[in-house]
Amino acid sequence: MAEIPxxxxxxxxxxxxxxxxxxxxxxxxxxxxxxxxxxxxxQAYILGLTGSPGAGKSSLVDSVVREIxxxxxxxxxxxxxxxxxxxxxxxxxxRIRMNEHAMDDGVFVRSMATRGSLxxxxxxxxxxxxVMDAFGVDWVIIETVGVGQSELDIMYIADxxxxxxxxxxxxxxxxxxxxxxxxxxxxxxxxCDMPGTDTLILExxxxxxxxxxxxxxxxxxxxxxxxxxxxGIAELLEAIxxxxxxxxxxxxxxxxxxxxxxxxxxxxxxxxxxxxxxEEVERPGRxxxxxxxxxxxEVDPYTASESIINWVIEDxxxx
Amino acid sequence: MAEIPxxxxxxxxxxxxxxxxxxxxxxxxxxxxxxxxxxxxxQAYILGLTGSPGAGKSSLVDSVVREIxxxxxxxxxxxxxxxxxxxxxxxxxxRIRMNEHAMDDGVFVRSMATRGSLxxxxxxxxxxxxVMDAFGVDWVIIETVGVGQSELDIMYIADxxxxxxxxxxxxxxxxxxxxxxxxxxxxxxxxCDMPGTDTLILExxxxxxxxxxxxxxxxxxxxxxxxxxxxGIAELLEAIxxxxxxxxxxxxxxxxxxxxxxxxxxxxxxxxxxxxxxEEVERPGRxxxxxxxxxxxEVDPYTASESIINWVIEDxxxx
Numbered sequence: 143m144a145e146i147p148x149x150x151x152x153x154x155x156x157x158x159x160x161x162x163x164x165x166x167x168x169x170x171x172x173x174x175x176x177x178x179x180x181x182x183x184x185q186a187y188i189l190g191l192t193g194s195p196g197a198g199k200s201s202l203v204d205s206v207v208r209e210i211x212x213x214x215x216x217x218x219x220x221x222x223x224x225x226x227x228x229x230x231x232x233x234x235x236x237r238i239r240m241n242e243h244a245m246d247d248g249v250f251v252r253s254m255a256t257r258g259s260l261x262x263x264x265x266x267x268x269x270x271x272x273v274m275d276a277f278g279v280d281w282v283i284i285e286t287v288g289v290g291q292s293e294l295d296i297m298y299i300a301d302x303x304x305x306x307x308x309x310x311x312x313x314x315x316x317x318x319x320x321x322x323x324x325x326x327x328x329x330x331x332x333x334c335d336m337p338g339t340d341t342l343i344l345e346x347x348x349x350x351x352x353x354x355x356x357x358x359x360x361x362x363x364x365x366x367x368x369x370x371x372x373x374g375i376a377e378l379l380e381a382i383x384x385x386x387x388x389x390x391x392x393x394x395x396x397x398x399x400x401x402x403x404x405x406x407x408x409x410x411x412x413x414x415x416x417x418x419x420x421e422e423v424e425r426p427g428r429x430x431x432x433x434x435x436x437x438x439x440e441v442d443p444y445t446a447s448e449s450i451i452n453w454v455i456e457d458x459x460x461x
Numbered sequence: 462m463a464e465i466p467x468x469x470x471x472x473x474x475x476x477x478x479x480x481x482x483x484x485x486x487x488x489x490x491x492x493x494x495x496x497x498x499x500x501x502x503x504q505a506y507i508l509g510l511t512g513s514p515g516a517g518k519s520s521l522v523d524s525v526v527r528e529i530x531x532x533x534x535x536x537x538x539x540x541x542x543x544x545x546x547x548x549x550x551x552x553x554x555x556r557i558r559m560n561e562h563a564m565d566d567g568v569f570v571r572s573m574a575t576r577g578s579l580x581x582x583x584x585x586x587x588x589x590x591x592v593m594d595a596f597g598v599d600w601v602i603i604e605t606v607g608v609g610q611s612e613l614d615i616m617y618i619a620d621x622x623x624x625x626x627x628x629x630x631x632x633x634x635x636x637x638x639x640x641x642x643x644x645x646x647x648x649x650x651x652x653c654d655m656p657g658t659d660t661l662i663l664e665x666x667x668x669x670x671x672x673x674x675x676x677x678x679x680x681x682x683x684x685x686x687x688x689x690x691x692x693g694i695a696e697l698l699e700a701i702x703x704x705x706x707x708x709x710x711x712x713x714x715x716x717x718x719x720x721x722x723x724x725x726x727x728x729x730x731x732x733x734x735x736x737x738x739x740e741e742v743e744r745p746g747r748x749x750x751x752x753x754x755x756x757x758x759e760v761d762p763y764t765a766s767e768s769i770i771n772w773v774i775e776d777x778x779x780x
Binding site for chain 2: 173176177180181184400401403404406407408410411412414415416419423433436437438439442443444445446447448450451454455458459
């Protein structure tokens with residue numbers, strides 16, 4: 143793809159979908175597309191929303207989208223779904239979910255399945271966020287099941303991260319996943335119509351009390367419900383705006399963007415290096431042969447590694 | 462550390478613990494230690510055991526350890542615990558768990574917490590397995606919550622992977638995590654005294670029927686219970702031995718070891734490369750300066766990446 147299709151800049155959802163697919167499937171031209179989109183990124187506000195399976199994240203995202211649309215802002219949603227069942231659950235999910243937003247030009251929903259992208263989910267998700275960002279949406283919402291490292295990794299690109307908990311779902315302090323609590327900027331106590339809500343709010347606040355001296359931003363704890371067209375949703379979005387202002391006032395918003403762009407660049411450096419190594423490994427030659435010797439336990443992996451680095455660099459110089 | 466302490470070769474648990482800590486905390490000399498241990502690895506049989514939180518994995522591991530000890534074989538256990546609560550849950554876990562094995566020289570238990578090693582959990586776990594392997598145990602059991610990519614990644618080093626399911630815990634086909642089913646060599650239906658066991662066994666078998674033409678090894682489905690000193694545990698270990706024989710007969714055991722050693726070597730190549738880049742980034746100089754320009758959005762990350770690779774290589778040549 144030499145140029146970004148004009149339809150993309152004109153706001154055609156079909157073109158947005160096509161570019162995301164190109165990125166997701168690592169089709170030829172992917173890197174060129176990302177390079178061209180880059181100057182147009184950095185404008186969207188990135189909202190992360192994570193929680194255990196069954197916490198009602200999808201419905202909560204729907205409610206938040208509805209609230210954002212009330213304010214006449216546009217939104218892209220990326221639902222990362224590592225728990226999709228065998229045959230392309232995420233794809234099906236795209237169709238079933240967000241029915242009410244299906245005819246709305248201001249909402250674009252995309253699901254990312256773990257299948258086929260094992261190990262690359264975080265990378266692909268970040269790239270999809272960039273495509274949506276360049277497309278010009280005001281918000282990008284990333285929804286993940288916040289369990290594995292990869293999902294946590296995805297959350298590091300969010301400007302504001304909402305951790306969704308539900309009463310009675312074993313989401314007590316004891317069962318809270320390490321790492322997931324640290325990334326919370328806001329807690330949403332979802333299904334707040336259920337018993338145990340007050341206790342859970344109390345527990346989370348107690349936990350925050352214990353940490354209070356370590357942190358500058360105290361995450362607010364907001365009860366929400368998706369019943370009756372959404373209870374507490376406007377308040378949740380308000381809390382998000384407060385956090386956004388906090389980031390702006392402290393200069394953290396631009397600082398984080400800077401750091402993120404740097405670490406993205408280093409990710410690309412490492413990815414390109416790995417591609418170089420992979421080419422050497424797949425091609426007959428000394429790197430390939432040395433790896434066979436390692437497999438035969440004639441050479442140890444650490445000694446081999448030093449030779450491989452030197453050889454890849456040497457061969458790179460010849461080109 | 463110039464030499465591996467003699468106590469390690471003499472089977473002192475204290476020395477094993479010390480070397481694992483050295484690896485886990487990335488202390489100086491770590492790479493040298495791993496290099497020296499490498500020729501002594503590759504003998505232990507690596508058993509992976511994974512399943513949802515609450516599936517009774519820990520108790521099942523205890524039961525399996527007991528069964529292995531009955532056969533006079535030795536075992537190292539690595540419990541990867543990403544769900545440990547705030548203050549070093551995994552460490553505490555070490556002490557509480559495996560009480561009955563505490564005085565047994567043939568059992569060594571180690572917990573790995575996610576905290577502090579985010580992104581490096583899989584790497585550290587694999588290295589700890591190597592240390593235990595070199596120590597001379599007959600078995601290494603890795604126990605993880607099988608949800609994130611990192612945990613799946615850990616499982617790829619197991620010779621036999623047991624996926625633990627429980628009746629009535631939402632562990633139905635619908636909720637089964639993508640990826641986790643594919644890595645199962647054996648299914649353990651744990652807490653088989655609970656209602657719903659027969660249905661779950663039926664469901665798993667139905668699912669396996671659907672896939673049957675794709676796979677050569679049909680994972681057996683074994684009911685287990687940790688009540689009454691372990692029901693079905695001998696049968697589970699028997700199934701593991703059958704799978705082990707299958708791997709040996711098909712030449713898959715040595716083939717997998719070969720592939721694993723190769724991919725480990727490439728991981729080391731990439732890790733060493735990343736260290737080189739990191740040094741350049743942290744030091745004042747053109748790589749550092751270029752990253753600042755990327756942060757200012759004056760240069761795009763893809764163009765910058767090419768320069769950085771070239772510069773790191775150039776500077777490497779000068780040394």
